Every structure is written in structure tokens, then in C-alpha cells.
Amino acid sequence: MNNKNAVERIEYELTTFIRRAVYIDNSENKIGNLERASYLILRQLDEFGPARVKKLAESFKLDISTLSRQAGALEGKGLIERSSDPSDGRVSLFTITELGREKLKADKKTRLARYQKMLETWTNEEKELFGELLERMNDVF
Amino acid sequence: MNNKNAVERIEYELTTFIRRAVYIDNSENKIGNLERASYLILRQLDEFGPARVKKLAESFKLDISTLSRQAGALEGKGLIERSSDPSDGRVSLFTITELGREKLKADKKTRLARYQKMLETWTNEEKELFGELLERMNDVF
């Protein structure tokens, strides 16, 4: 039963956390749209290199049409760049631009600062452990 | 720098987790609408007792009008019940119904099962520690 209680607590806290995080995302994204999606797209392209629409859609488990529009919006803002795959004319490959990298960096900084502050009373050990546990959870999610 | 790395990892993993969790929520909520919101509302009413629209809106950091509609929908499904505050005729107090409790229980079961499975290889100690850390994080969030 202790196990159940622990899992219950985890479920409770994660659910609570998600609600708040989504709120923060939404409230900060008042300026224009997309902020929420764009961070993830930029991060993905920065980390794993150029990707096409289908790939991005799969990464985020969103419909291809949705990613098509989001990528189009990011392209319009000059944060990512479209190039065609020489071996397949149907495919658009998206690459993060220098501007996109800057924006990603700035966004990340803001987000990190928030977490930094949230966890300022934690010891390094605790933070490391927490990160490890989160990573393990995501690996099987 | 180690500290920064740990926080970076936490930020990365939590962001990833949120994306996936929101996806799951959305995909399960195809049936009708509201599942996402309703779980939280029911949980809130079950845990803290009757509440009025304004209170619920504050809890979830959503606009009052949004909560008004969500509560209306839950009321329509018989999951919560409206009563007026005898001391103030403007206020509607919402209470979870027996049916609502059953639905909450069922939803919770599904969610717990998912977490249970996700964490099945963890030791009890790890689960407990993880829950504790999550709670601490939420407390300052």
C-alpha cells in the first residue's frame, strides 16, 4: 500500500504541476501565438538537426497539418529555414537559423531561471537525483 | 556548472514530460470535451469540498467565464451539483455528486495505472523520494 501511496502522490503532484506549467505557457504566449510550440520545435531542430514536417509531427504527436502551420509560422519569423530534400522533391527540410538559435537560447534562459529559482533551496545532490528520476520516467513514458 | 546542468536536465525532462502528458490528455478527451478540465475540477471538489465558480477559476488560473462553462458542462452530466449560497444569492456553490465521485475514482484509477506501470521498475524508496521532490517543487511553484 505504501507503494500505491507513493504513486498516488506522484500522480497528484505531476498533474498539479502540468496544470500550472500549461498556465504559465499560455499566459506568456499572449504575444502572437506559437510560443508554446515553437520552443519545442526549435529545441528539436537544434538538438537533432534538420527535420521534415512528418518527423516533427511524430516527435510531438501532433497532426502533420498542425506542424505544417507551426513550421510555416516559424519560417515566416525567420527562426527556421526550409530547404528541399534533393532526393525527394516532396519533402521540406527545416533547419534552425541563427536567429532561431538566439531565440531558443533566450527562451531557455528564461525557463532555466524559473526552475533555478524554484529549486534554489535544493542541494545539488537533490537536483541531480531529481533530474535522473525524471529522465528515467520519461524514458519509459 | 554542475548545478546548472542539473537544472537544465530538470527543465528539459519536465518540458518533455508536459508535452507528452498534454498529448495523452488530449487524445483521451476525444469523447465529448472537457475530460482534461473535469478531472481537476472533480478532484478539487472532492478534496476541498464545495466551491464557487470564482474559487475554481482561481485554483486553476483560468478565467471565470471558462470555469462557468466547464462547471455548467459537468453539471449537465450530473457529475457536480449546483446549490445556492443561502447567505448570498449571487453565488452558486458546486458540490461533487455520487456519480462524480465514481467518475473521479475511475479516472484516477486509469491515471494511477499508467503511472504505476511507468514506474514499475522503481524501488519504493525511489518512488517516495520522487514524490517528495515533486511536492517540494510544487510548493514553491
Next chain:
DNA sequence: ATTATATATTTGTATTATACAAGCATATAG
């Protein structure tokens, strides 16, 4: 080679969640 089928993406349309503003009912203050 020519046509049929499959795949990648974009664009059209509908739905849902949400916020903000206006309206309505009820309280409270002057």
C-alpha cells in the same frame, strides 16, 4: 512509357478551450 497508386505537404473547414467584454441578478453603501 503511361497510368495507377502511394507519400509528403499544404490548405479548407470544423471543433474546442480559452479570454475579454457585455449583460443580468443580487448585495452593499450612500
Next chain:
DNA sequence: CTATATGCTTGTATAATACAAATATATAAT
């Protein structure tokens, strides 16, 4: 007893999304 404040609901606009249709290109079958 009127004026103002409060609580909620309803009207309207916007954004994110999915699904379906359209378009372009590639691959397979004859």
C-alpha cells in the same frame, strides 16, 4: 431608494488542433 460593487452567465473573437480535400512528387504495374 438609488448608485455602485460583486458573482456569474452569455456573446464574441482568437488560437490550437484534427480531419478531410487538394496538390505535388515518387514509385509500381502493366
